[in-house]
Amino acid sequence: MSQLSSEILLVPRGEAGHFLPAALGWMGKRTTVTHHPGEANHVLCLPVLDFVRLGFPDANGRLDLLQPGDAENLRAGRAALLLDLSNEGPGLHAPTFEALHRNLDGLGIPRDRVILVSQNRMLRLDYERLYGEGLRFWTFEFFPLQVALWLDAEAGPRLFPQHPLDRTGYAPFARDFGPARFLCQNAALRWHRVLLYRWFQLNGMDRHGLISFHGIGADNPKAGGINVFHAPPEIEAAFAPLLADVGDWIPRQARRIDPPAAGTDMVMTLDTRAYADCDLTIISETDFFEGGVERVTEKSLKAAATGLPFVMVGAPRAVARLSELGFHTFGSLIDHDYDPVTEPAERLPRVFRSIERAWADCRSDRAAWHRRAREQAEANVAHARHGLLPQLDRVMVAPLLERLVRFTETGALVH
Template sequence: MSQVLSEPVSSEILLVPRGEAGHFLTAALGWLGKRITVTAQPGTANHVLCLPVLDFVRLGFPEANGRLDLLEPGDAENLRAGRAALLLDLSNEGPGLHAPTFEALHRNLAGLGIPRDRVILVTQNRLLRLDYERLYGEGLRFWTFEFFPLQVALWLDAEAGPRLFPQHALDRTGYTPFARASGPARFLCQNAALRWHRVLLYRWFQLKGLDRDGLISFHGIGEDNPKAGGINVFHAPPEIEAAFGPLLADVGSWIPRRARRIDADQGTDMVMTLDTGAYAECDLTVISETDFFELGVERITEKSIKAAATGLPFVMVGAPRAVERLSELGFQTFGGLIDHHYDFAADPAERLPLVFRSIERAWATCRGDRARWHRLAREQAEANVAHARTGLLPQLDRVMVAPLIVRLARFMETGAIVH
């Protein structure tokens, strides 16, 4: 049975929520049983004002003063006096640097007399601080916290999952990687929200004839895809058109107008759902992550966590160093079977062809001798399944949660806010 680490914290951590919805970080620390007190009335003690952002661009909206109107009388004075820290909770997203949004946030903070160094922006993107400081120097504090990966780790955990999320019970009954011993090899690739790398990947599968070998979902541009409005597939950005124009040629003739699904209940794109039946039918998975062409973003989402937890060898279609991040979290990455050199290519126009080459090579090896593929992958596959059940949650606690708790405790004791 897994056990979440408990770091020694001498000071009580006072979290003061402002606004009602979207307190992701506070919820996560509560699930983990951390020593926090959530209160609306902190008195004269040092305290952390937790303000939900929900969507990064809201920080730049003139409405509600970029979310700062959620603060209550006296909050700004406590921030100026050093008794409070303002934690902007964006642990549900991992945006890149968007200068107009930060400049609006700076103006709004200045209008309330709140020093920038009393403000902590919590996101999933580990690069955001570096890009911010290149442009603005010291100012806001940046912490990293990945809410949805942590939520899924709790859900996958053999002890915590049934206790915390009984209404979303994960049925692992009979699941094992490579359960289907006979028949042709198959790979899995799931795509829901419309993004440029998914459009290109889908078309590449078609042109290579791999769509006949794979269990592929692609929700397309029809009305039955509520996430189809993110891009206009008929007008690619210049950099994507320049690099991948041939793949996008005549897009109107091949882009699906109706969602092509593999899940009967239409639920596998939700956070706490995992179609173990689909994974059991396959030998390789192509993980179609949220981010690819977004510059200055390094993160993984729950999509990678769930795929790795099934034990199948994988190729990652995601941000730079996404495979490295899974390794940091304790997962095996099948380096002997899969060429992950694409993981270190920062330029997406360079990275995507490397991803295509990795998929093609891995699939040729798998399809050429499926039994041998299983033999070579099985030990790592079974280790990943076991890690998701008992090791992932403690590892996330060590590398992500415990450092954040230490920073919060230091603020409570000294009033100092550190990166």
């Protein structure tokens, strides 16, 4: 949408976490951020920051950030309440939504005036299945958009000036000597990453890859995400052989592929040297065992942007999502039959088989692998620099702005 027919008034409440207004500002979209909307239709932007906060008793589940008169404007139809969760993509958690319902009812705020914005496109379907009509759900992916801005050849430098993206001399498959190598980067401790790391070990692949795995030591600030010694029953039942004797093999110190002083961050930096040294990348996404989640994060976009063929260890339809965003997915080299499978215990073995087959092909004839992948790889690098940002603008930003314009002009909220 190049020009809006009406002025969209965004009214921030709270101090930090206004992801969506910031993103629209970066995109140069004509919106007005104001604390004094007057009698015009306006959108109250409430930062959630973390999904579970909506269910916390303190701060009334974030609703105490609203100011006097806000609830009255919501009841009168002059305002809509946007819960900004565009930094996360949770599945439906009934206790959190029930707490949100109670808090809204206590303030007399109609549920149909409330929009929850998250990265997860499945959330609305699960909510309606459980509760019927009520909240509105819109999709907006803050970190993927942030990275698309950063990757874009024209827009990028203005976003992360403290972390310049070094594209100098980068091209996929630039290393034409030595054995094949794969890349797998992991950050926060999650069950699929623990299982993947152990699977690499048991299959001898840890000797052939650049693998980061931060383990459970004190030098991993995200080591407390799970207790690796007490797996959930469904994970234990499905993957007990991989988890056996976990205390003997789980790293107590972070195993990094970058120097500690470099501070490689999964959002703010891209280690092009690591990708340049590899022929295949295994994308260890944020979500795997969480039900009712469909999204990709910046991890996938950055990996796709480097052009290497990839296997996705993530949520269902993550590969399809990258295709929708304009990336080639190397279907002639990689078997992505795992992608539509919703049951994690079935999907992960299929992911393992896909990695195994792709890696065998890559190792057996590295030159042929390069020849077969190069055209798609170079197209993906070019798409990240010139096509990804316009694509996100078309499929994500413009539809959201159209909804906001409709509300501004008519007071009607749509899904």
